[in-house]
């Protein structure tokens with residue numbers, strides 16, 4: 001078989017898959033809340049029953065990762081063997097299943113005229129293509145969120161997690177196949193494994209309604225540059241924590257260490273530390289350096305800061321000179337770029353020009369400064385006296401997350417079921433025509449209608 005023929009066949013198979021997802025989405029759009037909840041409970045039971053099968057496949061990925069000398073961060077992401085991670089993944093499915101049904105909610109109701117009522121009602125987006133990193137539990141998180149919100153999904157996870165992704169998907173498929181007489185079908189959750197398949201799918205705007213690339217900036221840009229399908233980018237996190245002039249020092253240190261060390265490679269870890277320059281001549285500056293380096297954090301200091309170091313600090317191997325590039329870098333490691341700024345406005349300007357509009361925090365006892373920061377920083381998540389690591393769907397109470405959107409429309413920050421919904425306008429009339437209204441004719445009433453939020457829920 002020629003290379004071209006093989007490529008054509010692969011594209012045909014991928015197109016068939018996209019077509020199947022479209023069919024599943026059309027059915028799913030008519031599923032009742034109870035049907036979607038039942039599907040999630042079935043998936044939960046199947047994952048629980050098949051824990052050993054899942055862990056055995058996960059081990060293959062872990063063995064390959066060890067053989068290929070992959071980083072410890074990547075191995076930590078891949079590893080599903082710990083009870084905590086596995087149980088949290090299962091619990092997430094149940095939490096999402098038990099959530100109030102988000103589909104069919106009425107958010108606006110207007111009487112245009114007697115017998116002519118307009119309703120704005122939440123509905124699924126349709127088929128969503130989601131590309132994400134080598135973190136297997138994301139297969140389950142996303143499947144749960146998309147089913148709950150009535151969307152069909154095509155998943156593509158990181159290649160390092162191929163065995164784990166495949167088994168998780170297979171168990172979800174088996175569980176969905178076992179449910180008969182339901183509008184939630186097996187094709188509601190589909191999996192592809194190659195970048196070639198992604199390139200084909202990016203051309204399928206007739207079947208796919210939204211692409212969510214969750215990963216590096218390069219991935220998001222690649223997707224944006226190669227498709228006509230709307231893209232909801234979940235890109236890198238160049239997150240900053242700013243230490244303002246007046247603050248609770250101990251709390252600032254705890255927050256910073258949490259933001260940098262609890263998951264250094266996560267997109268919500270702090271990468272840049274900005275400090276108000278008033279701290280440079282105080283003992284707090286030296287405590288800060290000592291506590292951060294004791295926590296094994298490497299500090300890349302802006303060159304002007306070296307003037308303020310003691311001779312001992314200058315000899316600390318964890319303290320080195322930063323380059324300008326470090327202030328626009330996502331280290332994904334226990335490294336912090338550190339810079340002093342003369343004012344709050346300078347901190348805000350730095351974040352808006354160097355950050356990635358993901359998550360940024362201010363540590364301050366001044367509510368005025370906090371308010372100015374929270375209003376002016378142009379990021380999806382803006383926090384006051386809290387760690388950037390809170391930027392997460394689970395911690396926000398969404399059950400799980402698709403990821404953290406760095407887009408400005410249509411969803412921003414941690415994306416749960418609500419970010420997977422759009423709305424439609426339902427107009428209920430009894431024969432009215434638009435030409436009946438206007439100057440010298442009938443007038444619109446435009447009265448606000450009081451209706452139950454769940455009037456259209458199935």
Ligand SMILES: NC(=O)C1=CN([C@@H]2O[C@H](COP(=O)(O)OP(=O)(O)OC[C@H]3O[C@@H](n4cnc5c(N)ncnc54)[C@H](OP(=O)(O)O)[C@@H]3O)[C@@H](O)[C@H]2O)C=CC1
Nearest residue numbers: 132133157158159195215216219234235236237267403404
């Ligand atoms: N905002 C958010 O919610 C999140 C963002 N991230 C960010 O992700 C990054 C870390 O993940 P990492 O795995 O290194 O990211 P990558 O962008 O390298 O990979 C992520 C996924 O994208 C795929 N991919 C990458 N390039 C292409 C392409 N050209 N065509 C098709 N598919 C492609 C990969 O496939 P393959 O494996 O086959 O190479 C993988 O499935 C960090 O920047 C982190 O901040 C991580 C988690 C959440």
Ligand SMILES: N[C@@H](CCC(=O)OP(=O)(O)O)C(=O)O
Nearest residue numbers: 133135265266267268391392
């Ligand atoms: N938002 C979540 C996930 C972060 C995440 O996916 O990180 P990673 O895959 O390590 O880049 C959290 O805070 O744990």
